[in-house]
Amino acid sequence: MTEVPLPPIAMLAELTHRCPLQCPYCSNPLDLLKADREMATECWLDLFQQAADMGVLQVHLSGGEPMLRRDLEQFVSALAHAGVYTNLITSGVGLAGARLEALAGAGLDHVQVSFQGANAETTARIGRHSGAHANKLAAARQARELGLALTINAPIHRHNIAQVPDYIELALSLGAQRLEIANIQYAGWALLNRRHLLPDRASIEHQAATVEEARARLVGVLEIDFVLADHFATYPKPCMGGWGRDAFVIAPDGAVLPCHAAATIPSLRFERFGSRPLADIWRDSPAFEAFRGTNWMLEPCRSCERREFDWGGCRCQALALAGDAAATDPACVRSPLHAAIATLVEEALSTSEGTGGDLIAPYAFRRIASA
Amino acid sequence: MTVDRPRAFVSRQSLPRLAPYVRLRFDPVRHAWAVLSPERVFWPDAIGLDILQRCDGKTPFSVMVMSLALEYDADGGEIDRDVGAFLQQWADRLLVRL
Ligand SMILES: C[S@@+](CC[C@H](N)C(=O)[O-])C[C@H]1O[C@@H](n2cnc3c(N)ncnc32)[C@H](O)[C@@H]1O
Ligand code: SF4
Ligand code: SF4
Numbered sequence: 001m002t003e004v005p006l007p008p009i010a011m012l013a014e015l016t017h018r019c020p021l022q023c024p025y026c027s028n029p030l031d032l033l034k035a036d037r038e039m040a041t042e043c044w045l046d047l048f049q050q051a052a053d054m055g056v057l058q059v060h061l062s063g064g065e066p067m068l069r070r071d072l073e074q075f076v077s078a079l080a081h082a083g084v085y086t087n088l089i090t091s092g093v094g095l096a097g098a099r100l101e102a103l104a105g106a107g108l109d110h111v112q113v114s115f116q117g118a119n120a121e122t123t124a125r126i127g128r129h130s131g132a133h134a135n136k137l138a139a140a141r142q143a144r145e146l147g148l149a150l151t152i153n154a155p156i157h158r159h160n161i162a163q164v165p166d167y168i169e170l171a172l173s174l175g176a177q178r179l180e181i182a183n184i185q186y187a188g189w190a191l192l193n194r195r196h197l198l199p200d201r202a203s204i205e206h207q208a209a210t211v212e213e214a215r216a217r218l219v220g221v222l223e224i225d226f227v228l229a230d231h232f233a234t235y236p237k238p239c240m241g242g243w244g245r246d247a248f249v250i251a252p253d254g255a256v257l258p259c260h261a262a263a264t265i266p267s268l269r270f271e272r273f274g275s276r277p278l279a280d281i282w283r284d285s286p287a288f289e290a291f292r293g294t295n296w297m298l299e300p301c302r303s304c305e306r307r308e309f310d311w312g313g314c315r316c317q318a319l320a321l322a323g324d325a326a327a328t329d330p331a332c333v334r335s336p337l338h339a340a341i342a343t344l345v346e347e348a349l350s351t352s353e354g355t356g357g358d359l360i361a362p363y364a365f366r367r368i369a370s371a
Numbered sequence: 372m373t374v375d376r377p378r379a380f381v382s383r384q385s386l387p388r389l390a391p392y393v394r395l396r397f398d399p400v401r402h403a404w405a406v407l408s409p410e411r412v413f414w415p416d417a418i419g420l421d422i423l424q425r426c427d428g429k430t431p432f433s434v435m436v437m438s439l440a441l442e443y444d445a446d447g448g449e450i451d452r453d454v455g456a457f458l459q460q461w462a463d464r465l466l467v468r469l
Contacts, residue, residue: 007400007401009412010412054400055398055400055401057398057405057407057412058407058410058412083396085394085407085408085412087409087410109392109394109407109409110392110409110410112409147391147392148392149390149392149408149409151409151410175376177390177392177409177465178409178410178465219378219463220377220378220379220462220463220465221376221377221378223464223465
């Protein structure tokens with residue numbers, strides 16, 4: 001690619017991999033970084049300033065659990081001063097009370113609280129944290145009282161897909177503006193546990209009908225973002241809005257990544273923030289250049305009319321399922337490997353355990369250095 | 372389920388304002404006005420911007436329409452319809468309060 005890329009609009013800052021919860025669907029990488037690998041406060045502040053200067057308008061403060069960074073208030077304040085819109089992406093644990101008040105005072109705009117389940121029992125079972133649900137409810141209510149925007153995030157898989165109607169009620173009762181019904185992406189821990197997480201087709205269809213009905217009923221009351229599972233889709237999603245186009249990710253150690261799972265592509269080398277100015281890394285780092293635009297595409301993407309809409313889907317999924325990161329994402333019906341996706345669903349469903357109940361599955365709960 | 376915040380509809384008495392978590396700012400990198408909202412950035416066109424800049428919570432919809440009709444030297448009825456539809460759409464996305 002010879003064209004100079006447009007400046008990025010958004011940045012996802014994974015401030016830490018530490019987290020009090022252990023969700024088995026977590027999209028974080030299997031080799032989670034320990035606290036001693038995290039960037040220092042001054043480096044993050046420098047990074048945020050450079051991002052703002054480059055044209056980043058939205059920063060998502062995430063992790064792991066971003067509340068575990070004691071310098072979070074400083075980050076929000078610096079970003080707000082630079083005019084950047086701040087989204088806190090949190091499990092809600094450790095948020096309610098003085099800290100949320102301080103964050104709002106520092107200029108925080110939006111809080112997104114994830115709920116592992118729509119009720120306390122499910123949240124505790126999936127996140128492996130008994131007090132989490134009450135913490136989340138308290139944080140969400142306080143966010144509304146402080147005038148912050150509130151999104152409820154519902155990461156959906158086999159064990160909570162039946163709760164979609166309850167999630168809608170939950171979001172309404174909390175006065176949220178947005179609800180994300182996000183069928184999980186099979187990356188990181190979710191890929192490791194895929195067999196135990198993939199839902200069946202009937203549940204997926206039922207879910208789609210529920211969401212469609214609620215959306216029509218709740219126009220102007222609640223915005224419902226619906227992310228379909230790739231395994232049941234006809235075309236892939238435009239992952240990250242296209243590689244190196246609108247957004248990028250910073251890992252806790254400062255690695256500058258085109259998407260949060262990009263490290264699973266072994267042929268790519270990532271630059272670390274601090275080695276060069278951020279704008280230079282964005283412009284010509286080989287990892288960004290590798291799949292930017294459409295020149296890297298193979299058939300059928302290369303001559304497909306959707307190529308600048310979905311950008312060929314997810315590179316990480318292409319590598320995982322097709323063995324080539326430049327292949328068409330097998331989630332696409334035009335991929336010669338699309339049928340393999342259906343097989344994965346069949347396989348997952350033939351694995352023993354059912355939905356809900358008291359399963360403490362054979363799945364691997366997310367833990368630092370347990371992979 | 373009782374909804375404590377029902378859908379709002381544009382009327383002549385509406386006092387439109389941006390929701391507290393929505394920010395309208397000029398982006399010096401792209402030389403354009405941007406609307407920043409949860410997870411999303413919008414790039415309003417000139418007319419959209421003129422409307423949003425009048426969403427101050429003090430200017431009634433009817434006054435907004437009159438001033439826009441003057442500014443664009445346009446027919447009041449047409450402006451009424453267009454601005455009404457615009458504000459309804461933004462209210463339905465929970466970005467503007469009526
Ligand atoms: C990795 S978490 C980090 C922030 C915080 N710990 C939380 O859970 O909200 C970021 C967001 O991604 C969602 N998430 C986690 N794993 C996911 C997956 N495999 N697919 C889709 N979303 C996922 C979470 O629900 C959360 O909204
Ligand atoms: S998804 Fe769960 S385990 Fe992963 S960072 Fe968020 S709360 Fe922690
Ligand atoms: S062939 Fe490629 S570009 Fe076309 S729809 Fe499928 S993934 Fe998208």
